[in-house]
Amino acid sequence: MPPQVSTDETDELFTVAADYLRKRLTPELSQPKVAIICGSGLGGLVDTIEETDKVEFSYEEIPGFVSSTVPGHAGKLAFGLLGKNKMPTVLMVGRFHFYEGYNLKQITFPIRIFKLLGVETLIVTGAAGSLREEFETGDIGVLSDHISIPGFCGVNPLSGPNLPAFGPRFTALSDTYDYELRVKAFKAAQKLNFTPGSIKESIYCFAGGPTYETRAEARFLKSTGGDVVGMSTVPEIIVAKHCGIKILGLILVTNKVVEKKPKSADPMNYQQMMNYQDQEPVNHEEVIALGVSKAKDMKNLVKTIIELI
Numbered sequence: 001m002p003p004q005v006s007t008d009e010t011d012e013l014f015t016v017a018a019d020y021l022r023k024r025l026t027p028e029l030s031q032p033k034v035a036i037i038c039g040s041g042l043g044g045l046v047d048t049i050e051e052t053d054k055v056e057f058s059y060e061e062i063p064g065f066v067s068s069t070v071p072g073h074a075g076k077l078a079f080g081l082l083g084k085n086k087m088p089t090v091l092m093v094g095r096f097h098f099y100e101g102y103n104l105k106q107i108t109f110p111i112r113i114f115k116l117l118g119v120e121t122l123i124v125t126g127a128a129g130s131l132r133e134e135f136e137t138g139d140i141g142v143l144s145d146h147i148s149i150p151g152f153c154g155v156n157p158l159s160g161p162n163l164p165a166f167g168p169r170f171t172a173l174s175d176t177y178d179y180e181l182r183v184k185a186f187k188a189a190q191k192l193n194f195t196p197g198s199i200k201e202s203i204y205c206f207a208g209g210p211t212y213e214t215r216a217e218a219r220f221l222k223s224t225g226g227d228v229v230g231m232s233t234v235p236e237i238i239v240a241k242h243c244g245i246k247i248l249g250l251i252l253v254t255n256k257v258v259e260k261k262p263k264s265a266d267p268m269n270y271q272q273m274m275n276y277q278d279q280e281p282v283n284h285e286e287v288i289a290l291g292v293s294k295a296k297d298m299k300n301l302v303k304t305i306i307e308l309i
Ligand SMILES: O=P(O)(O)O[C@@H]1C[C@H](O)[C@@H](CO)O1
Pocket: 038, 039, 040, 041, 070, 095, 097, 125, 126, 127, 128, 209, 230, 231, 232, 233, 283, 284, 287
């Protein structure tokens, strides 16, 4: 397991990164109010910013940032004005994942930079597998809560020395997902005439990845009360909550998690055992393709939510 505490994590490092960006932006763009993290296949969200307004930085050039290594995650920060209300916004086009070998401090480093730049609202997007019959591929989940499986084992981005400049040692997560923002998400979907039922409140299970679930793990996750499962989102959300940023989580259901089992399997019945195997394994290409095909809906949704803020 990668080390949990990066030795170079100090208030100073965050300040260096924030100053680096501030110095290269106009006053209007250097104080974003909203930050958006784009999940797998959802990098197209950056097109919601007018080309003329946009200023981009590759992750490699920003002090303290690591690089995106996953296909479908471009690896750049884009600043611009978004929507009719010209909201100053910063987008992370591509995120970092635990399974890339980064520790949770590295993954969540950008969140505290956003805080220093003045961000008040974080919209986290991502791809996830559905654990429930009623969650179809292509549906959008508005996160109402999460279950962090690594968190139960002490794998938490806030472990190690606390940075009091950002928040307290102990952080309550019972009201992590902002109610008003969730209402705005549903209002925006209504305004955009989304098919009723295609956007639902969801509980996100965070699993470390990079493996997708075994059938038994899928059944276990389902029994925990989770609706969808993914390999990201929660670390960033925990750090944002710690430093007092309001949070909205939007998840695109890219696949059904494989978990089917026969009701009464007879191990000697060849035909029944074949049925047991009839669900196709999930793959990342399928996850990205679904993200790209629903990018327009996600873009419109995010833009409309921001116009309601
Ligand atoms: O970054 P997100 O959470 O959108 O990406 C999901 C989780 C894995 O990175 C990948 C699995 O296909 O999609």
